[in-house]
Amino acid sequence: MAVQTVAGNATTAPVDLGPAAALSCRECGERFELGPLFACASCFGPLEVAYDLPTGSPEELRKRIEAGPDNIWRYAPLLPVPADVADKPNLNPGFTKLVKADNLARELGVTGGLYVKDDSGNPTHSFKDRVVAIAVEAARAFGFTTLSCSSTGNLAGAVGAAAARAGLRSCVFIPHDLEQGKVVMAAVYGGELVGIEGNYDDVNRFCSELIGDPLGEGWGFVNVNLRPYYGEGSKTLAYEICEQLGWRLPDQIVIPIASGSQLTKIDKGLQELIKLGLVEDRPYKIFGAQAEGCSPVSAAFKGGHDVVRPQKPNTIAKSLAIGNPADGPYVLDIARRTGGAVEDVTDEQVVDAIKLLARTEGIFGETAGGVTLGVTKKLIEAGVIDPTLTTVVVNTGDGLKTLDAVSATSQATATIKPSLDAFRAAGLGTA
């Protein structure tokens, strides 16, 4: 395989992204030199990072990882980042809690071990900190001085915060009519925040134009020209889950689908662990979760199709509301190959699942977490997820960012005057 030389690199220094060896086309396999590229020059297929993975015994590698920092940089030997990444200023996301959810397991009748991987514990409280942290290293390697993205929420905050800490300029693009809370969260880190008159698709289209224009010179768009690197951050969810299970694959794992990237990268991470001998090679099933109001991948899975037909999103799970998910076909492949499934739930089931998780485990997840747990419940009830096997549910974000979803049904039980008589009359208390 010939390695092609690429232009568009803002620096001439040799690129050191650790074990990352090249970019490789997921469709035709053609390889390209590491650079700010995202589509194959030959077939327009998506590019992903190819590695020279570490050699040596699994025992040595496990020890090396376990001796690392309590964040994603413990996996630096498996990521497109330089070896000294942990010494640079960044937000150090990851190594979030894998909660053994015994209360929830009892309610759902799961006996094989139920776990919630709770990514609300990341610095800006969503899994986006993982992917952005990797994109920051790519931006540094390519000499970019501005970090940018199109976003409707979680990503905007993650990019703003990471850029601030890294000493990069940031410029984030959002639809102009975003909820005030999300605007504040995106603006508080002090970067440029530009409202675009239009919807999220208009924002995206504008960003693609900007990348090709001198106005965007030196800009790293984490989810466009840095996307191959950015996406690799999701692999760390797979690494952490297995390490936290005692270097063991889960039997079943349920993952939300927006673009589908996270699910495909978790699968990639699991495959790498097997290849490296860090976990025993045995079957695992991957399940994808969508909201009914934006369920193109679920519809294709259930219809037995290979093609994902775009939908116009209409769901409270806005962080998953991508009607034309780029990685949809890969998700279908993975679900089918592993014997998993893709399913969807209604907005009402999303709200119920958010409250179920909060009530049983004290974890307040965002709507995406509600989608994932809702689908888990549905698939257990349908006999598709086996309750006697180890199951991991990924909660990708924080309920504080989607308060509106539960506000109608999460209110005070009673309002009373400050007296014991009023308390007694309300039927509260022990006696």
Place this chain on the structure above:
Amino acid sequence: MAVQTVAGNATTAPVDLGPAAALSCRECGERFELGPLFACASCFGPLEVAYDLPTGSPEELRKRIEAGPDNIWRYAPLLPVPADVADKPNLNPGFTKLVKADNLARELGVTGGLYVKDDSGNPTHSFKDRVVAIAVEAARAFGFTTLSCSSTGNLAGAVGAAAARAGLRSCVFIPHDLEQGKVVMAAVYGGELVGIEGNYDDVNRFCSELIGDPLGEGWGFVNVNLRPYYGEGSKTLAYEICEQLGWRLPDQIVIPIASGSQLTKIDKGLQELIKLGLVEDRPYKIFGAQAEGCSPVSAAFKGGHDVVRPQKPNTIAKSLAIGNPADGPYVLDIARRTGGAVEDVTDEQVVDAIKLLARTEGIFGETAGGVTLGVTKKLIEAGVIDPTLTTVVVNTGDGLKTLDAVSATSQATATIKPSLDAFRAAGLGTA
């Protein structure tokens, strides 16, 4: 010292709270058996936990701690909790990041090392998870089945979440006119949430009545009858800061003051580390931070008084708005003994400090964090905090919970049509 036997204990089993030996009066020193007590029967002074601290070499103890879990339970040998605490279902707070804040240090001219202890990384995103986790163990030890508190925000969520996970009932009391967002956060965990017609003082008074009534039988109020245990959770901030500095005392530490409990317990924690030989015994200075609109301790410090005169709070830093802080006099003692100070800042300075921290380090703190950083800045400029020494600033909570404080000044830089011309006309971009 005679140990008095106490009634009011809902269980007859012997109480196992690890190294906790007794309750001891902070004023007269009288000791009481471990139980749900909070005031000295002789002098009405506040009770605190007295320990049989571990013996053995500092090296052994350090190793034991370092081999423990990545949460506050690594310090179980120094806390009023049973030895098997980490095996029980709880939220496992703590071991939050100590961020070396080099960008912020440059802006403030600090050369001796500036660190932010970022407690927004806790499960419900405030330091309250630490204190509530300890209260849960006390509630279990005393056979309480309901966890309760009066709260205006952070504590309500922390209690609701911790009770859910621990399998305890919860009943949280709040002023009836609390902001909707805070109500939702308190209600989502599924416990009872009771709005009291009145202000926070009315809520508190009602809770004190309820403790003495059969209606409140079997109830553990984390900040009333479990307060001596609850307060000890703040010691873990001291332990973590020192361990994360490489088992070293910081020279200067800046802490927000609400009731003053956190500051006094951090000092207690530092003293214990010195006594146990875990850190070298050398001078450290403790600084207390208040908002000008609720600055009774700062006013007393600056006036040279020993008595703290109550104030009617009026500040955006609502989580610090306690006009009559119970531990105020102890805070004054500690600030004076260590050579520290107590200072206050205006609401405008609070907002500026929140944005300064976000802009330089990508950390979005709540208003209490703004108070603490604002005071740090003020005291550096006044020459009171020495910029050539190691300084730790404690951020106790999350900006997502106090969005209103920054919303007026955190908005989009520009709103434009989705075209390069519009982008250029707005003066944005590189070229």
